[in-house]
Each structure stands twice: as structure tokens, then as C-alpha cells.
Amino acid sequence: MLVGDYSNFVSKVLITMNQNLYLGVEAIGQAAIDGGISGVYAYPGTPSTEITEYIQDSRQAAEKGIRSKWSANEKTAYEAALGMSYAGKRAMVCMKHVGLNVAADAFMNSAITGINGGLIITVADDPSMHSSQNEQDSRFYGKFAMIPVLEPSNQQEAYDMVHEGFVLSEELGVPVMVRITTRLAHSRAGVFRKEEAPANPLKMPVNPTQFVLLPAIARQRYKSLLEKQDAFEKKALESEHNFLKTRNEKSLGIIACGIAYNYLKENYQNDDCPYTVMKLSQYPIPATLIHEMEKHCEEVLVLEEGYPLVEEYVKGIFKKHIKVHGRLNGALPRDGELNADLVAKALGHEIEEGAAVPSIVVNRPPALCQGCGHQDMYRALNQVMDAYSKGRVFSDIGCYTLGALPPYESIYSCVDMGASVTMAKGAADAGLVPALAVIGDSTFTHSGITGLLDAVNDNSNVVIVISDNESVSMTGGQESSAKGKIESICEGVGVDPKHIRVMVPMKKYHDLMVQTFEEEIAYEGVSVLIFRRECIQAAARRLRTEKKMNLNPKA
Amino acid sequence: MKTDIILAGVGGQGILSIATILGAAALKEELFLKQAETHGMSQRGGAVVSHLRISDKEIASDLIPKGSADIILSVEPMEALRYLPFLSRKGYIVTNTTPFINVPNYPKVEEILEEIEKQPHFVAIDADKMAGEIGNKRASNMVMLGAAAPFVNIAPEKIEAGIKAVFSKKGEEVVNLNITAFRAGLEFALANK
Numbered sequence: 220m221l222v223g224d225y226s227n228f229v230s231k232v233l234i235t236m237n238q239n240l241y242l243g244v245e246a247i248g249q250a251a252i253d254g255g256i257s258g259v260y261a262y263p264g265t266p267s268t269e270i271t272e273y274i275q276d277s278r279q280a281a282e283k284g285i286r287s288k289w290s291a292n293e294k295t296a297y298e299a300a301l302g303m304s305y306a307g308k309r310a311m312v313c314m315k316h317v318g319l320n321v322a323a324d325a326f327m328n329s330a331i332t333g334i335n336g337g338l339i340i341t342v343a344d345d346p347s348m349h350s351s352q353n354e355q356d357s358r359f360y361g362k363f364a365m366i367p368v369l370e371p372s373n374q375q376e377a378y379d380m381v382h383e384g385f386v387l388s389e390e391l392g393v394p395v396m397v398r399i400t401t402r403l404a405h406s407r408a409g410v411f412r413k414e415e416a417p418a419n420p421l422k423m424p425v426n427p428t429q430f431v432l433l434p435a436i437a438r439q440r441y442k443s444l445l446e447k448q449d450a451f452e453k454k455a456l457e458s459e460h461n462f463l464k465t466r467n468e469k470s471l472g473i474i475a476c477g478i479a480y481n482y483l484k485e486n487y488q489n490d491d492c493p494y495t496v497m498k499l500s501q502y503p504i505p506a507t508l509i510h511e512m513e514k515h516c517e518e519v520l521v522l523e524e525g526y527p528l529v530e531e532y533v534k535g536i537f538k539k540h541i542k543v544h545g546r547l548n549g550a551l552p553r554d555g556e557l558n559a560d561l562v563a564k565a566l567g568h569e570i571e572e573g574a575a576v577p578s579i580v581v582n583r584p585p586a587l588c589q590g591c592g593h594q595d596m597y598r599a600l601n602q603v604m605d606a607y608s609k610g611r612v613f614s615d616i617g618c619y620t621l622g623a624l625p626p627y628e629s630i631y632s633c634v635d636m637g638a639s640v641t642m643a644k645g646a647a648d649a650g651l652v653p654a655l656a657v658i659g660d661s662t663f664t665h666s667g668i669t670g671l672l673d674a675v676n677d678n679s680n681v682v683i684v685i686s687d688n689e690s691v692s693m694t695g696g697q698e699s700s701a702k703g704k705i706e707s708i709c710e711g712v713g714v715d716p717k718h719i720r721v722m723v724p725m726k727k728y729h730d731l732m733v734q735t736f737e738e739e740i741a742y743e744g745v746s747v748l749i750f751r752r753e754c755i756q757a758a759a760r761r762l763r764t765e766k767k768m769n770l771n772p773k774a
Numbered sequence: 775m776k777t778d779i780i781l782a783g784v785g786g787q788g789i790l791s792i793a794t795i796l797g798a799a800a801l802k803e804e805l806f807l808k809q810a811e812t813h814g815m816s817q818r819g820g821a822v823v824s825h826l827r828i829s830d831k832e833i834a835s836d837l838i839p840k841g842s843a844d845i846i847l848s849v850e851p852m853e854a855l856r857y858l859p860f861l862s863r864k865g866y867i868v869t870n871t872t873p874f875i876n877v878p879n880y881p882k883v884e885e886i887l888e889e890i891e892k893q894p895h896f897v898a899i900d901a902d903k904m905a906g907e908i909g910n911k912r913a914s915n916m917v918m919l920g921a922a923a924p925f926v927n928i929a930p931e932k933i934e935a936g937i938k939a940v941f942s943k944k945g946e947e948v949v950n951l952n953i954t955a956f957r958a959g960l961e962f963a964l965a966n967k
Contacts, residue, residue: 240801242811265814350814406810406825406836407797484834559839571841573861577889579881580855583784585820586876618818694814 241410243403246374247313247341248273250381255416257308257336258286260296262665263694264315265350266404267343271313272697283418289691291700292636292665293318297325297340304338304394305430307422309385316344316357321636321666323360328432329394330364331440335424337385338394345401346524347556350693352616352633354554356525361396361502365444367451368396368502369460370477374408376460376500382413391451393444400524402556403478448503456505461498463508465515468493472516475499476529478557479522485559486566504532513537520565521545524557584624592752593619595724596686597627599732600657603740604629611651615639615667617659618693618754619686630657637666644670644679652680653740660687660701668708674745675713682739682746686724688754696757709747718742724750776829777927778838780857782848784874785817789849791940792919793826799928799936800828810836819876821853828927847922849901849915850874851886858893866895868922868963870914872902897921897963904962905955913955920959924967930960 290296300312361368371377530545544550614630639656739746848854854869901917
């Protein structure tokens, strides 16, 4: 059974109980629908993908006419959401943490333009890098842009905060960030829904220059953002999601942020924590609450999922000398995801672990699926590249990144979306010839096109491999913005059509692929080699659907 | 009353179908539930795990603390061993013995079974074989669910009701196959625990 079926089934069961079993991401999707959005904008990225998928699959969203198609990348998604907000409607934009780097220009400036219709940016961070290149903490982006950040501790709070977030955004006149992490994103729990808010009417911004960030106007807008900071902090202080539970034991006080609050609670099952606890789920950090806490403790332990943002902040704010424990002083690890065990250790509790993992247990790294077209492309590539020194193939982010691992070991970089094209170009400019790039179809339209344009304009000597499986596969087979457009994009950017070669990556065409690689490596200029075969998982899904359709055409 | 279950397997083996049914049964009993899943990169043939927590009290952490799982329910034998630190000293390993070999250095199956047999409480069952004999290897996850049922604080009939509800759309034949598989696993566990 598919995950989606599960939710449908369970939500049916639970409608009677008024409680819904939602993944954190589903709770957010449902809250956005109930909160009155007119559109969601996103590019797939674990662990944020299912928010948008949930809205795409929702009948309720379809009936409301909520727009939900995938965007080409996070920046286009962000800007479109801002445009929807400009027009007075509520919008949500979703991405994984590194996606915010792509959208950062729009994000930072949208704090200064402010919003018209309520705008929520939901960012899903991935501490421990389960499916990511880094574990950056998006709360820093929120602080950097000086906007409110909401950090729910559980699925219900995720629902509530998104539902309330649109109102908050409209009240304060700025975008609001909802920050979650992998664990909350991909864990289910019961969630109660709230009343549905109607969509906003189309309504122009009152001030016609609000969105015109010419220096003179931008300076005014920025000042107004600065002036709002006190109001943001007041909101955080008044928020029911932030609170202080004072206790008599003064040796320690604990600040628990977002999901870390659950890990603290797990260690005090009967609500018998002897220390004063501050739960923090809405930022900016309310200084008043910190100073109140200061009265009740001699030392402070900060529990936060991500970087030591709160820990650094509180160190500088206490009026009396208070020792601060957390990720910076080693009470908790400096990196990686938190859990109840690490919190227990920081509290000095004993843990009775189970038996050790026997030494015969080996790792099972993820691998390309049997029958995947990337494999055939890599086999041909490896045969050709054997003639040269290693390290000449740059790559990108997608299933094909697994080509870095045995048995292929074909690629030598995975940095950020689109970087394969530009890094290959830079290396070729430096004299590393041949230099190749391996990029997927969706990654190419996400951020590879502009790099290809640079290569064409510079006539760089590169071979760009677009391994096209016609879907965004690593995140579960979403529709690729590139579908049916790659050759015309490459031609439009200026690649010589004679050097745009299209092949089907299959065993029987191995020799042809090898020969084509050799021909294009010999050509001094920009070549694009497109290897096109449907993702094997997508093909299996398509066949299942077709079979179902044949059995019951009406369904 | 709480049951903390580590569900283990390899990406693509469908451990979530087990969670689905237990989740449905737990909710019908008006119990609290939290279930953390693995999505993303590991789904491509990597080790996947789901933490399923069922309780009559509100549940705090989405993850099960170490040393406190009541059951490791694994649809693959090596994966059963990967999460031993989470298992309580009183907890049960319930594992399929059919290996899923997708790495070149996969250990000898006999050695894995030896390690499992070293643990104080376990049920090791060839669920693939048993499901095949019943009629369809694809029902092996229901054999595994049946084998774990004696250690879950939900009555087997209630779990069966969950199976019926989840598979009802696929027709009576599929429901019956899965119920038969569930009962076969349950019987085996009761006889071999």
C-alpha cells in the first residue's frame, strides 16, 4: 500500500473521531488548505516534498481551486508565492533547507517588501543529513531576514502554527517562516483540524511602491522592518507556543526549542521535571521570557535541533553570571539530530541500552535500482573515461549521485543544484580537458541552464551529460519541469544542434554510447549528450495504473 | 500500557504496510500513536526503519529511546540486528529469516541466525516460505505481523479488523489471503516464542 492510501484510509477512519493521523508534512499541507491559501509553490526536496504532494492529492484543495503544480526551482517558487501575496491572496512556499539558499535572494528581500496576502515559507531542515549535503539551520535565515520563525514541536502544533501563521503574517505585514526538521516531517500522530478560512479576495497593495526596492524606497522599507522587531518579539512573548514552567529547583533551567521539547518530556514521563523549563517555538526569542527564567535558575541547558542559535543568544543576554550548557560546551553533540537519549545524557540520566550491534552487520548504502538507465549511462562513461586520469566527471544532485559509490565510482563532485555544469566549465577553463558533467533532467532545468549558457558564451570545452529519466526520481517521482523540453532548451541557449546527441541508455546500445562519448570528447566546444529512458520506478507505477485502468476504466 | 516497535527492513520491502495496519488498529482502540518513518535517499535499497509507538498515554518523542523497544519487527534478518541497542532487555526480536541480499559483503545467513539465537527473546520465521505455501509470497509481511501479534498490546482480532479495513478495496480474496497469512504467523509465534 502506498503512503498516500494509508493517509486516505486513516483520515476516513478518523473523521468520526475528529482526529487525523498525519505526517508532520501532511499536517502542514492540510493546515495550509484550511488556512485559506490560494496556491502552494515548491520544488521537491526531502524532507519537504510531501507537503506539496499532499495538497496536489487533496480533493478539498482541488475543489477550492488551490494551485499546486511544481515549480522549476525554489527561487521561482518563492517569487511566484510572493506574487500571489502581492495580489492579496494567501500563499505558501515549501522547500528543504538548502532550497532556501537558492531562494535566498527573494527571501531576504521579501522581508523588506513585506507582504499583502499572508505568506508562509515552510522550510524543512535535515539534521544528521539523512538526504542532504549539509545540515544548515534555517532559523538563522529567519533571524538574518528579521522575520518571525515558528518552530513546532509536534504534528498538532505544526498544523496550528501554519493555520495561525497566515493571520500572523497579515497582522505583522511580513512573511513568516515555519521551520521543521526531518523527524517531525516524517512522523505521524493524531491531529485535530480547525475551521476552514476562506480564500482572500484579489486585492492590490495599499501602497503602490511597497514592492519597489529602489534604494530610496528600500531604505524606508528596511527602517520599517526594523521598527517592527519589537512587535515581532511581543508576539513571540504572547504566543501560547512559548511558555515558562517554573519549578523550585534552581540548580538548572532548561530551554527546549521545537521538537527538542518532546525529547525533554520523554525523560520526564510523569511531568516530574524538577527544573524550570522554557519551551520556545516562536522567534524572535522573547528577551522578557529569558530574563524571567533567569530568576529561577543558576545554570541553563539549551536543547535545540540544529545549530546553537539560542545557546549563543542567551549567553550574551543574562544579567547575572549563568553557565550555559548545550551544543557549544559539549553537553550535547555539536552536530547531528537530537533524540531523547542525547537529552537524557545531558541531564545526567542513566540509559540502559540494549545489546550491541554484532560486528557481522554491514552497511547497506542506497543504490541505483536494478534496470535504471543511469547504470547503463555510467557503464559506457566508465569505459570511455578509463583512458584518462580520474577525477574528470563533475556531477550533481539526484539519484545519479549514487554513481559516486561502488560499483561505478564515476563521478567526483556533488555540491549544489546545477554545479556540475559550471564546475566542469571552470575546470575546463583551467585546462582540465576532457571535463564532463553529469546532471539529471530536473536538476538541469532547476539550475543547469544558466551554467550551460555561460559555457556556450565562453565556448568552453565540456561534455554535458543530461541523464534524463523524465521525472524527479530521488524524491519519489514528481513531474519534471524538463520533460519534453531539453533539446530545445539546449538549442535555445546556443549549443550547436550537431553536438546535441540523444541516446537510449540500454545495454544493447552500449557500443553506440561509448562511440558517441568519444566523438563528443574529441569535439572542442560544448557538447550535450542526452540519455533518455523513463525512470524504472515511474515505469512500474505507470504500468500499475494502466493495469488498474484496464480492469476498471471508470475508477 | 505502551508498545514501542522498531520496524526494520530494506527500502522497497514495504514495512509501512505493517505500520498501517497496526496504526489503524491502535486508533480504533482510541490509543495514542506516533510513527516515525524513513523517506528519501535510503528508500533506494538502503536500510529503512520506522519507530512505531502505541500507548494509552500521550507520547512525547517520535523516536523510541535506546533500550526501551518492546519489539524489533524485522522483515529481513540482518536488519533485525542493526537496531539491537534499542531493544529492551525484556523485548522480543521477531524476524523473517529470508535475507534480502543487495550488498556484495552480505554476511553468511547462518551467522546472522546464530546472532539472533543468542538473544534472550526471539521468533525467527521464514515468512517468505510460509506466505508462498499459503498462496502468495507478497503476504509475507502479514505473516510477520502475525508473528509479532502476541507481543503487541492489541488483541489479534482487532489487528485482523485492521487488515480487513486496509485490504477491503482489493477484494475478498486478497483480504482472506492476508488474514490467513496473519494467522499462520501468529500460530507460529505462539508455538515458538
